[in-house]
Amino acid sequence: MPHPQLDQQIAKRLADKDVRFTKGRRSVVAGLVNGEGPMTVTEIQESLEVSVPLSSLYRTLAVMNESGVVSTHHSGQGLTRYELAEWLTGHHHHLVCTRCGTVDDIEIDVEHERQLEVLVSTLAGGANFDVSDHSLEIDGLCHRCQR
Amino acid sequence: MPHPQLDQQIAKRLADKDVRFTKGRRSVVAGLVNGEGPMTVTEIQESLEVSVPLSSLYRTLAVMNESGVVSTHHSGQGLTRYELAEWLTGHHHHLVCTRCGTVDDIEIDVEHERQLEVLVSTLAGGANFDVSDHSLEIDGLCHRCQR
DNA sequence: ACCTATAATGAGAATGATTCTTATTATCAG
DNA sequence: CTGATAATAAGAATCATTCTCATTATAGGT
Numbered sequence: 001m002p003h004p005q006l007d008q009q010i011a012k013r014l015a016d017k018d019v020r021f022t023k024g025r026r027s028v029v030a031g032l033v034n035g036e037g038p039m040t041v042t043e044i045q046e047s048l049e050v051s052v053p054l055s056s057l058y059r060t061l062a063v064m065n066e067s068g069v070v071s072t073h074h075s076g077q078g079l080t081r082y083e084l085a086e087w088l089t090g091h092h093h094h095l096v097c098t099r100c101g102t103v104d105d106i107e108i109d110v111e112h113e114r115q116l117e118v119l120v121s122t123l124a125g126g127a128n129f130d131v132s133d134h135s136l137e138i139d140g141l142c143h144r145c146q147r
Numbered sequence: 148m149p150h151p152q153l154d155q156q157i158a159k160r161l162a163d164k165d166v167r168f169t170k171g172r173r174s175v176v177a178g179l180v181n182g183e184g185p186m187t188v189t190e191i192q193e194s195l196e197v198s199v200p201l202s203s204l205y206r207t208l209a210v211m212n213e214s215g216v217v218s219t220h221h222s223g224q225g226l227t228r229y230e231l232a233e234w235l236t237g238h239h240h241h242l243v244c245t246r247c248g249t250v251d252d253i254e255i256d257v258e259h260e261r262q263l264e265v266l267v268s269t270l271a272g273g274a275n276f277d278v279s280d281h282s283l284e285i286d287g288l289c290h291r292c293q294r
Numbered sequence: 295a296c297c298t299a300t301a302a303t304g305a306g307a308a309t310g311a312t313t314c315t316t317a318t319t320a321t322c323a324g
Numbered sequence: 325c326t327g328a329t330a331a332t333a334a335g336a337a338t339c340a341t342t343c344t345c346a347t348t349a350t351a352g353g354t
Contacts, residue, residue: 020350022302041340053304058341060302074221078312079340095276106274112266119259120285127253128290129242137282138267143275167321169331188311200333205312207331225341226311 003033006088010069017067024052028060029069029084037094037105038073038081075137076101093135097142104142150180153235157216164214171199175207176216176231184241184252185220185228222284223248240282244289251289 010029014021031047032039039047045057052060061082064070069088073081075096081103086092091113092105108116116136124131157176161168178194179186186194192204199207208229211217216235220228222243228250233239238260239252255263263283271278 018301020301022350024303054340055305055342056303062342063302072225074223074225076221078219078221078225078227080225093270095271095274098279104274104276106270108266108270112269115262115266116283119255119262120283122259123240123253123255123283124242124285124287127242127251128293129251129285129287130293131285131287132245133286135284135286136263136267136270137284138271138276138278139280139282140271140276140278146275146277165330167330169321171332201311202313202334203332209313210331 001034002030006033006084009088013069014067019063019067024056025060025064027052028057029064032070032082032084035083038075038083038103040079040081044082073103075103094137095142096137096139097145098139099141099145102142102144106138108136148181149177153180153231156235160216161214166210166214171203172207172211174199175204176211179217179229179231182230185222185230185250187226187228191229220250222250241284242289243284243286244292245286246288246292249289249291253285255283 007026007029011021027048027050028044031044034047035043041054041057041061044061045052045054061070065072065082068085070082071085073083073094075081075094076098079101083089083105089105090107092107095104095106097103116134120131120134154173154176158168174195174197175191178191181194182190188201188204188208191208192199192201208217212219212229215232217229218232220230220241222228222241223245226248230236230252236252237254239254242251242253244250263281267278267281
């Protein structure tokens, strides 16, 4: 399923950076758009109808990451997972399943997010740390892995 | 620098699980105890006075992880980092430097931690997720990497 | 449409972290 | 002290990821 708004935002961002938005790249991005949360390279590859070689897939993801279109996430078994950057999907947090390793995005209401931001800047301030981002990671069993 | 209390707690845990606490294992644990936060295998290896072969180091860390003595953490460049489990060091969160990749532990006062816990269980409850742990990860530049 | 410069692709080799295999050595219980 | 079992060490094997380089596609100017 195509997603015109996102495609257009991404195309603009890439054009600004003089990075081409080719068929292969569009295909990879489409795979990410259809995912529920951060995906591994293998998951992305399997989700594509037209197969993209691994080397191209990795390179595309690296380019998208440098362009700020995707962000990376490490968790569970240490595999790198990729998802659309937050300016495209909105700020969110992660539910990490300790059994199957999948990561689901979860959103948080505005007032709780405010609380979190205050907490983050308080903590970071005390450590002379220059914050650029934060993420609440919740570990446990996803609904699929609970018996 | 030795740390008798921790050593004793760890020895007890391992004894309960019928896992031996050998010289090599003590040495690796000592390396972790002296670290400021989650360490990579390389960092651990370099911190040891008596060198431990990589294969043994990895195996020891795997055993300690299974025994609940250490926990793993993935961030930055995707390297696995190891640290003592929270029941030994107390609950804490992480400051992850996006430049050098180091991770520092940071503690949080009781009332803020309560807030966080409420938030976590609210979020997880809505997603039918069975929470076992949570961690607030703050990304940015550590004090060493700020010019 | 046709060149041309340049960027992107794809196949496979190379790297690097981690895991596995197996023979040797250390440890615990009796 | 001795045997049974667990732990160690060395190197091979694996797996994700990155790199190399020859080929192909793309955008802009003609």
